[in-house]
Amino acid sequence: MSSVMDISPHIALLTSSGMGHLTPILRLAAMLASQNCHVTLLTAQPPVSNAESEHIIAFLAAYPTINRLDFQLLPYTPPNPETADPFFVQFEAIIRSVHLLPPLLSSISPPVSAFFSDITSAAGGHQVANDLGVPNYVISTTSARFSCFVSYVPYLLASESSIPVAETSIQIPGLDPFDHSNLPPPFFIPNHLFTKTLVSNSRALSKSKGILLNTFHDFEPKTIEAVNNGKFIQDFPRFLAIGPLEPHKLEIGDHQTLPWLDKQPTRSVVYVSFGSRTAMSKDQITELRNGLEKSGQKFLWVLKTKIVDKEDSEELGELVTGSFLERTKAQGMVVKGWVNQEVILSHPAVGGFVSHCGWNSVMEAAARGIPMLAWPLLGDQRVNAEVVESAGLGIWEKSWGWLGARLVKSEKIAEKVTMLMGDENVREKARKIGEMAKNAIQVGGSSHKVLIEIIQNL
Template sequence: MLNRNENSPHIALFPSAGMGHLTPFLRLASMLLSHKDCHLTLITGHPTVSDTESSYISYFLSQNPEVNHIQLQIIPFHGSNPTTDDPFFLQFEATRRSAHLLHPLLSSTSPPLSALFSDFVVASTVSPIAADLGIPNYIVATTSAKFFCLMAYLPTLLSNVAELSRIPEVKIPGLTPLQISSIPPPFKDPDHLFTAQLATNALALSAAKGILINTFDGFESETLAAANDGRVLTHLPSFLPTGPLEPYELNKEQMQHCLSWLDRKPAESVVYVSFGSRTAMSNDQIRELSKGLERSGYHFLWVLKTSKVDRDDKEELKDLLGYSFLERTEKSGMVVKGWVNQQEILDHPAIGGFINHCGWNSVMEAARRGIPMLAWPQHGDQMVNAEIVKDAGLGIWERKWGWGVEALLDGEEIAERIGELMGNEKLKSNARKVGEEARKASGVDGSSEKVLMGVIEFLKQQKN
């Protein structure tokens, strides 16, 4: 029975490119729908970079026909910036430059909009639209609170970019210093497209009503306190922790072969290996990882990618790993290609550890279940996130491994770390405690639900 009426707020959600950005928005939308007291509009860019984004958008809308859908035609970006050919960075910029087309589409919605929940990477163009419509804009952070603070502080760092090549650590007021090795290399180049995008959007943060962030106080207490006390930057809006975001209903048919395989494995006996939706390992590293998994002696479920964009991922498993490996590990391991419902895998009792790049959605999914992690950062926010994982007691991280794209790790060392991941009882105990705190935050009447309900109540009052 729907409780929506003329006083129910109407919220438009606007994610940017990539599953790492789309997933938290769809989860947030699902949580809002579960309260049955909001009208929702989902804005999606067209065309998408990956086929997975398109299929997940379609499935979500088919399962939630009450959600209004606005498809924004993205104007292709053909800039002269030579610093990157990353298709997602290019789509971020194209989306940001196309966002002005939203104004007439949003001004004519019925009922009228009450608020925008928009991606940080479109903040500079969405903020003026929200102001002109007379509605608040909430930024949805798709990373950790600590990395978001780094992005917010980026214009300050870039004001003296020469210093970044000399200092051993970056000191953000109120936060534990970050080692310079944890800073994404593009941040040291103000002309890099990604850096320029983030710096431009950081300058628009003061216009936002709040920052909706997929984390919880027990996991990032220092950062949340510093940000909300005004110690990081005085103009930052309130950080509103809403995590771990609850999973939403997905198509389970495509997962059945993985789940059936897991059903036949003992509790906490399987290592789950995945490096996210846009991390492609070199063939040499794939072979070393396969050696490490086999030598470890543990069961494993490995989601393998060889290209950043799924529609370009053409190589066969037999060509990547060899027939002999697949035959030797037929009973102990499963290797799959393509997108999987990761939360459902992590929820399975057979999973005992998680080897991961530390994309923030993956971190929160592991935290929600209390699954120990072996952090192996590849790029972007992931080294900052890995440090959070280690400090919170959720996982282990070898800083000397550096960025995964820069060095070739030996299979023997990987096997040793897998042994530590799966056999360290103190790590398992600490991870379980993280899981208990996470579920308490995201459960009924938990802190995350209260934050989200507080936003909805504020929007209702604004309508009256």
């Protein structure tokens, strides 16, 4: 009789570019390994940021049973290298290099039984899986709602360059309309690299076995049911909600914040962070600094000024002034660099989260029942903020627009931070979402059932 290990599937996962894409793939890899799956992690070299390199090294040290397979990306120079986003450039470089993977994967043992690819490399992932003769699953690193929009883009295009601007909103079958103002501006720019990459990949989504989502049914029920009940696109693959993806056991990040947090009262601190690649202008940093001070709320602020961490060299005192740090040392703390956000959001002193609404951040807050103040920067984040508000996880001031589009003054920031931390109704809704998230990933919960079904099917 065969052992469990003999019949366990061997799943190859292709990582993408940026921590927002890498983090959920690493968490999924850890979850699959915990279910006795053989896992091979495919890492494109070289990565864009130091954070990616450090996390991959630490992850593999923590999970020695997971195999690493590096592949060197082919050189790629975008049409406008001076202005191109380095992460978008990496997306394209990965797509142009995935044909190198079948020879690498065909020689490893046990044979690969499934290929999981990030949504930014879905087209290449489908081809790799097809060459290997195995099923392809796509890992979407955004909300179910934005995943639907991306999937429907080919149906909207009048040409292959951009989405036509005709009405103030876009209607998609089975879903509430999408407001134009919530969609990424690059979608409306002809030949933008971001748009071209997503369009080429969205055409391949319908060929996948299923689309894995870091969300849970009770957080986005209407969207998930619309897709899985055939109200969206006919014969479209199922949305497989397996979130919130559980944190992995890594000791990475700045732990100097925790002794300070340990001294603060329960639910008294607002955590402020705009993700791993947010570049905030110095004028907006000044207004945010003043707004936090005016709010009177205790705060823990993680500050970043460059898209790529290798280039972020300015000292903290230069950014917020030494006098501010001295003046507010009893009220708050400012940190520059990578922090372990999961640990911070799990701390009993944290009672609110000012966030760009990157999807990993949304799910980390939802899993812990922490209410959010949404301040989107780019990409999927305004649609994600809409989901946060609709689900009841937090508040969103739409008039602020995209972060960087206008200078939001300190008085408005102080007003919204105070509302976030003082509204008991918002806190109670967030607490209930936290309970639903815990139930989803427990044995027998909706997300746990979907994960086990995927493994059993393989």
